[in-house]
Amino acid sequence: MSVKKFFWEDPYRTTLDAKVTSVTDNVITVDRTIAFAFSGGQASDCGTINGYNIIRAEKVGKEIFYTIDGEHDINVGDEVIIMIDWEKRYRIMKLHFAAEIILELVYKNFGYPEKTGANISDTKARVDFVWNGNISETFPFLYSEANRLIELNLPITSDFSNVEDEERYWEVLDFGKVSCGGTHLKTTGEIGLIKLKRDNIGKNKERIEITLVNS
Numbered sequence: 001m002s003v004k005k006f007f008w009e010d011p012y013r014t015t016l017d018a019k020v021t022s023v024t025d026n027v028i029t030v031d032r033t034i035a036f037a038f039s040g041g042q043a044s045d046c047g048t049i050n051g052y053n054i055i056r057a058e059k060v061g062k063e064i065f066y067t068i069d070g071e072h073d074i075n076v077g078d079e080v081i082i083m084i085d086w087e088k089r090y091r092i093m094k095l096h097f098a099a100e101i102i103l104e105l106v107y108k109n110f111g112y113p114e115k116t117g118a119n120i121s122d123t124k125a126r127v128d129f130v131w132n133g134n135i136s137e138t139f140p141f142l143y144s145e146a147n148r149l150i151e152l153n154l155p156i157t158s159d160f161s162n163v164e165d166e167e168r169y170w171e172v173l174d175f176g177k178v179s180c181g182g183t184h185l186k187t188t189g190e191i192g193l194i195k196l197k198r199d200n201i202g203k204n205k206e207r208i209e210i211t212l213v214n215s
Helices: 086-109 135-151
Strands: 017-024 027-029 045-047 050-058 064-069 078-083 115-120 125-130 156-163 168-172 178-181 194-200 206-210
Touching: 078 086, 086 125, 086 135, 086 156, 086 206, 125 178, 135 194, 135 206
Parallel strands: none
Antiparallel strands: 017 027, 017 078, 027 064, 045 050, 045 078, 050 064, 115 125, 125 206, 156 168, 168 178, 194 206
């Protein structure tokens, strides 16, 4: 089974009509959705299906299984309304692309260090590297270049590289083209001001945490 993922076609959409395709206790699937499920380090959306809170979203292959809370009266074949928490989604989108910019800048200017982890929530993003030394020494350069890209308000393209396998990418001309299945902004300028923080997470392991200044 495969759910049509409208969060890729229009990540700014906040409501969507859908049809229920399966119900197992409190776990349901639908024929199409706007509610993103955790993938690639990006947090799941918060939202509701016919007013019932989505307490878990799990991506398995091309399908997404939603666990909703409490007793419900949803049955297979029902038409339902999916709604997402837009403020949370938008913060995630901003932090996600801020992290993408920082990652690309580190890769291109500091010898492509190994990335060991990444996570994007609605409060902060982080990217972890194998790194010899204090990664905060890169911050003046990262701030300068990231702010330049943000101030230029460059268009961000996001599309399929392989439709059948649901492989996607984002691209900013003259900056980068990267495989990524997350939800993306339309322009870099939407990110706004960012703040970077260094964390040493082990021997030769450094973390960059990214937060939004005005959020």
